[in-house]
Amino acid sequence: MPRNMAMKLPDGVDPNNLPDMKTLRKMLKEEKKNKPKDKSLSKVMKYVWNGYRMQFIIVVVCIIITAIISALSSVVLQNLISSFIQPALAGTGDLSGLPSYLALCGALFCVGIATGATYNILMARIGQGTLNNIRKDMFRKMQRLPISYFDTHLSGDIMSLYTNDVDSLRQFICQTLPQIINSSVMILASVGVMIYYSLYLLVVVIVGIFAMLIVTRKIGGASGRYFMMQQSALGKVNGFIEESIHGQKVIKVFCHEDETKEKFDEKNEALCSSATSANTYANILMPIMGNIGNILYVLLAIVGSIMIAFGAINVGLASLINPETTMLSVLIGFLTIVKSFTQSISGLSQQINFISLARAGGKRIFDMMETPQEEDHGYVELVHARTNADGEITESKEYTGEWAWKHPHKAEGTVTYTRLAGDIEMHEVDFAYVPGKTILHDITLYAKPGQKIAFVGSTGAGKTTIINLISRFYDIEDGKIRYDGININKIKKSSLRDSLGMVLQETNLFTGTIKENIRYGNLEATDEDIINSAKLANAHDFIMRLPDGYDTMLESDGANLSQGQRQLLSIARTACENAPVLILDEATSSIDTRTELLVQRGMDKLMEGRTVFVIAHRLSTIMNSDVIMVLDHGRIIERGTHEELLEQKGSYYKLFTGAFELE
Ligand SMILES: Nc1ncnc2c1ncn2[C@@H]1O[C@H](COP(=O)(O)OP(=O)(O)OP(=O)(O)O)[C@@H](O)[C@H]1O
Ligand SMILES: [Mg+2]
Incomplete structure (x- = not known):
């Protein structure tokens, strides 16, 4: 069992003097409501959108086409069974249309392969380019931070922003983002196909989805919290390593090797503990979701077979479009689409881990980026100057060996020059x-x-x-x-x-x-x-x-x-x-x-x-x-x-x- 399943207490509540459960829940709800919303991921999306708008639109279009084609594969299978395989088995088949049907399917899947490849290639470029832009902005911002920022942050921790935290965004942009779009479109398209097949069977699916959502919410939320802790612990470990490398000689001179090791172990333990919890939650999510999907699959096969036995399956819109539609082909088609539907949902839920990780990394990055920079309301500039015969100072473009303060006076609209004297x-x-x-x-x-x-x-x-x-x-x-x-x-x-x-x-x-x-x-x-x-x-x-x-x-x-x-x-x-x-x-x-x-x-x-x-x-x-x-x-x-x-x-x-x- 993962550690720390205990309820989190609201801030300011004394654990030895707990209010009743109802008040506690109310306080937690209130605290959650008042907590500022974390906008790290929308800031990352802004980077993607501002830097690669056109490519991103192409990616989205390609993903939608790929997902729809993938969802249609069930319809292709169902039609193949109803129009060709079942009649052929019954000895009443006419296979003359089969080659052209197969050619059409082949063409459809080729398009799917092309769009799939296109979005993957583009996404790698968008991802790396966006990270490049983020790193550039981080470095630029770092140069403008006040010295006091460096007084209060370990340099290894700052380094960690550029390595671990940026890497968490790479995962999000290159893999999670396309997967979210893909799964969402797949889910929508699958629901469409399920409606097309049978509304009765869809009801069974909805019950399964509820179970999946509840599990995702509970486990995903916990793993998110631990990912946040993991990123911060990782920064601390990096900071400590950096400090120890820098101070190697001092550590040796004072024979502090053992103490340093102990301190490191302590920080490493904290990292291990938060990372273990984060990954435990993350890892148990996938099998739980997969098994709920499997249970749903079996349940549908049983319910569907019983319905066929009683002739109670409604063949929905499918029969309107293809009058040859049979109940068995609908059940097989439905089961195929349910498989990809549950896979999409668990794929989506698996991304919650990466979203949590990216949110944790992004928050640290944007916290640094949003630290008030070194303020500079100065408007007096140092310029090259030249003094003419009557002592008047003028500005010069070239080096003259003389310097002056250029002082604009907004109110009067004038500029005065004061010789740089060093007073x-x-x-x-x-x-x-x-x-x-x-x-x-x-x-x-x-x-x-x-x-x-x-x-x-x-x-x-x-x-x-x-x-x-x-x-x-x-x-x-x-x-x-x-x-x-x-x-x-x-x-x-x-x-x-x-x-x-x-x-x-x-x-x-x-x-x-x-x-x-x-x-x-x-x-x-x-x-x-x-x-x-x-x-x-x-x-x-x-x-x-x-x-x-x-x-x-x-x-x-x-x-x-x-x-x-x-x-x-x-x-x-x-x-x-x-x-x-x-x-x-x-x-x-x-x-x-x-x-x-x-x-x-x-x-x-x-x-x-x-x-x-x-x-x-x-x-x-x-x-x-x-x-x-x-x-x-x-x-x-x-x-x-x-x-x-x-x-x-x-x-x-x-x-x-x-x-x-x-x-
Ligand atoms: N970045 C800082 N943050 C907080 N306190 C600081 C910081 N830098 C210096 N101090 C404090 O300010 C005081 C004066 O420090 P300062 O560096 O000016 O001393 P100094 O006269 O230059 O000493 P030294 O001869 O050792 O260089 C010290 O008490 C020090 O603890
Ligand atoms: Mg000094």
């Missing part, structure tokens, strides 16, 4: 990643063009968070951030990020050559620009020592390089971007002090005339900054130059002298 101000900014848990408090700072601003402070003080806000990875709760006097909410995110050259705290490299990875910063960079950027970051020497130099392939996030080399490459990538504002978050933390000094010199060149935000734990890196901000628990507690802060003898002084003591 950044934060005014009384508060921020929380999770509502209610404020991380930054009342941050106010001014970074004048060309200034080097440094953030120091203990781990978790909020340094990276400030950078996250300047680049608008997250939006602020309260306060204002201005960039060259423009509220950054008005600046298009792509323009804003274009103007910022960032070396992030975590280095990420992509599969490709070293050259391609540096060019990532600026797709128009020439090979010479790339080499110059690498020299600036002091990466050129180590690159030249690699077997293929700049053409060395990097795989798996640059796993074939040392941590410091990866940082040098990400600095080179940012240098190649040549952006007016630089943000360096622990950019040199993994680089030895001698190399750091060399990088520093290169970077100093790069920093000339640019606004730079630097975060560094190694204070020697930031000593020459124009302003140093000391952060503690999300507040700026000290600010000033290195000398001023030392004089204050506060936290910075302690950090600095402490750092020296450590070295």
